[in-house]
Amino acid sequence: MSGSAITPWVIGNWKMNPVQAEAQQLVSEFKTLLEQQAIDAAQCHLGVAPVAIALGSVQEQLKTAVRPVYTVAQDVSRIAGLGAYTGEVSAELLKDSQIGFVLVGHSERREIFAENVQILNAKIQNALAAGLTVIYCVGESLQQRESGQAEQVVLQQICDIAAVVEAEQWQNIVIAYEPIWAIGTGKTASPEDAQAMHAKIREGLTQLTSYGPQMAILYGGSVKPENAVELAACPDINGALVGGASLNAASFHQIAQAFANTQ
Numbered sequence: 001m002s003g004s005a006i007t008p009w010v011i012g013n014w015k016m017n018p019v020q021a022e023a024q025q026l027v028s029e030f031k032t033l034l035e036q037q038a039i040d041a042a043q044c045h046l047g048v049a050p051v052a053i054a055l056g057s058v059q060e061q062l063k064t065a066v067r068p069v070y071t072v073a074q075d076v077s078r079i080a081g082l083g084a085y086t087g088e089v090s091a092e093l094l095k096d097s098q099i100g101f102v103l104v105g106h107s108e109r110r111e112i113f114a115e116n117v118q119i120l121n122a123k124i125q126n127a128l129a130a131g132l133t134v135i136y137c138v139g140e141s142l143q144q145r146e147s148g149q150a151e152q153v154v155l156q157q158i159c160d161i162a163a164v165v166e167a168e169q170w171q172n173i174v175i176a177y178e179p180i181w182a183i184g185t186g187k188t189a190s191p192e193d194a195q196a197m198h199a200k201i202r203e204g205l206t207q208l209t210s211y212g213p214q215m216a217i218l219y220g221g222s223v224k225p226e227n228a229v230e231l232a233a234c235p236d237i238n239g240a241l242v243g244g245a246s247l248n249a250a251s252f253h254q255i256a257q258a259f260a261n262t263q
């Protein structure tokens, strides 16, 4: 199936950046760009994932954007509901604050914060049960790629979540393929390599769920305006999860345009 039938998503992952004043400036510049050069909402979903303490203020600022731009949480607790869990933010609390999207499985969470399958699955289960859409990140390390294991590792990461995703919940999952060696390094997978992996992911998803052919599979890892057009042209690349380049309003807008233009 051609990826062009799937509305692309471009999501900015701000990670632990920037300070409040700069975040406000960034959103304000992005809103102005959207006014000057429209990106039709039907051609591309847009989202930004600020730090937890900025979710509310960014969401408020985005309410007056000319088109929907979703506010995305970077993380969610593995504990559901409310209770004595110091430091945690549950899926229910995100939902209560009208945050409808969350990243789960980012390699920085897997590696730096030792999030294993059990933890990630608890997060996904809670998020889906609360009605959130999960952007589930997968990707192989350089060593895994060089030893020919990339495909197996990534497909295993996809299969891992099948234990907790109920049949109808697959429509609330977006996949982000982010080869770890391409994140923040300036190295991008070639469009051919990225497309090949995305096609494998699509095959794997289609074996797990009837929603597989229509699920969005985003690419992430040093996406910038210079490589976005080529990546966007690949049939199974349905958008981008953008780190560094999303901290610049003009770059983020250009990347979004590249994907919107495929529609």
Ligand code: PGA
Binding pocket: 013, 178, 182, 183, 184, 185, 186, 220, 221, 222, 223, 241, 242, 243, 244, 245
């Ligand atoms: P990058 O990050 O665009 O800075 O490589 C992508 C990500 O980690 O989501």
